[in-house]
Amino acid sequence: KQEVTQIPAALSVPEGENLVLNCSFTDSAIYNLQWFRQDPGKGLTSLLLIQSSQREQTSGRLNASLDKSSGRSTLYIAASQPGDSATYLCAVLIQGAQKLVFGQGTRLTINP
Amino acid sequence: GAVVSQHPSWVICKSGTSVKIECRSLDFQATTMFWYRQFPKQSLMLMATSNEGSKATYEQGVEKDKFLINHASLTLSTLTVTSAHPEDSSFYICSARRAGPLANTEAFFGQGTRLTVV
Numbered sequence: 769k770q771e772v773t774q775i776p777a778a779l780s781v782p783e784g785e786n787l788v789l790n791c792s793f794t795d796s797a798i799y800n801l802q803w804f805r806q807d808p809g810k811g812l813t814s815l816l817l818i819q820s821s822q823r824e825q826t827s828g829r830l831n832a833s834l835d836k837s838s839g840r841s842t843l844y845i846a847a848s849q850p851g852d853s854a855t856y857l858c859a860v861l862i863q864g865a866q867k868l869v870f871g872q873g874t875r876l877t878i879n880p
Numbered sequence: 881g882a883v884v885s886q887h888p889s890w891v892i893c894k895s896g897t898s899v900k901i902e903c904r905s906l907d908f909q910a911t912t913m914f915w916y917r918q919f920p921k922q923s924l925m926l927m928a929t930s931n932e933g934s935k936a937t938y939e940q941g942v943e944k945d946k947f948l949i950n951h952a953s954l955t956l957s958t959l960t961v962t963s964a965h966p967e968d969s970s971f972y973i974c975s976a977r978r979a980g981p982l983a984n985t986e987a988f989f990g991q992g993t994r995l996t997v998v
Contacts, residue, residue, distance in 0.1 A: 812973065
């Protein structure tokens, strides 16, 4: 059974810092891995999608990497801003059942 | 990115009544949509997979008679919570994926529906 773990559960950093969020998964049989952002009381916004054959994807200040063999992904946020404060979720699309399996999320707070 | 619209964004209903939540893909056709439930400060729990023109596939432990799913068209899926009780109060989110190779197709999510049963 696929399990996705995100560390840390919560993170608070000063504005301007670069930071890394971690995601690990137990089964490498995935189609892709997706990073999402969720603001309180809202739905999910897709940030980046990395196909299983890819190593990284970049969008603006965000960079996501994928090491499928070790079951790890990281989301790097450069020059953090207070508007980046949200919960960040990673999810893997598992082969066979074709379902997204989510981690528990990292609650990020950027302090002005 | 693609747009998935969910309606209503919040609803309060009396215990014993039914509530319908709509999920629409606005700018693409979605043969498959997904319904999730999220408890406070927890991650998303998949309830069911909704397939256009056929019966939904429910996850283990989800009551199909309580949570009725209909996917009548390629752009609309509905979740009806029947005979709602206070324990059904939760945040419900739908998701849709474009048709195409699974490896490179993103899942897009609606804005969620906060259901409160009183």
